[in-house]
Amino acid sequence: MKRSLALAASVVALVLLAGCASETTVETITITPGQTGTFTSGDSTIVVGGDATDAPRDxxxxxxxxxxxxxxxxxxxxxxxxxxxxxxxxxxxxxxxxxxxxxxxxxxxxxxxxxxxxxxxxxxxxxxxxxxx
Structure with missing residues (x-):
């Protein structure tokens, strides 16, 4: 009985630790020189070209x-x-x-x-x- 309790506690501990693990994601956006526009890959978005504006004079x-x-x-x-x-x-x-x-x-x-x-x-x-x- 003690072994089953110890095994159950170990399984619960492993499940809890698994929830704490982090995940690393790599996203790549390939842009050909001269291209403009908005490009997206997964959660990342990048704007290239004439959409950017200069900061206003203050x-x-x-x-x-x-x-x-x-x-x-x-x-x-x-x-x-x-x-x-x-x-x-x-x-x-x-x-x-x-x-x-x-x-x-x-x-x-x-x-x-x-x-x-x-x-x-x-x-x-x-x-x-x-x-x-």
Whole structure:
């Protein structure tokens, strides 16, 4: 009797452990270069091509981030919105040309800011997060 009870307990333990086992699934989606559209395999879906959209420009967020990240008392803190937006667009243009972050230079309110300076980094960071499309 004790053996049948032990055997039953073992079977129950194995059944419970089997419910805890995880399963790994691999899904492959093969796309020929140049293809566009929506492709599905099992639970995975991927969109390729012209369906993606650029993130919208958020000028208010750019201005806020740039001013928050700029050093205290810098020209970035006191510049007009128009001057700061022009500097942000200049940073975006240079980023689009693959200029290294540390080599980007901009002009704010008629003042050329040195590449690699904290003011420029504040502008570049803010522009890359919310201004560049």
């Amino acid at each position: 000028e208010a967020a750019y201005l806020s981030i740039a001013r928050d990240e700029a050093p205290e008392g810098s020209v970035v803190e006191t510049a007009s919105d128009a001057d700061l937006l022009a500097a942000g667009q200049a940073a975006c243009d240079q980023l689009a040309q693959d200029v290294d972050d540390e080599k980007i230079s901009v002009t704010v309110a008629g003042k050329a800011l040195a590449a690699g300076g904290d003011d420029v980094f504040a502008i570049v960071d803010a522009a890359s997060l919310s201004l560049c499309a």
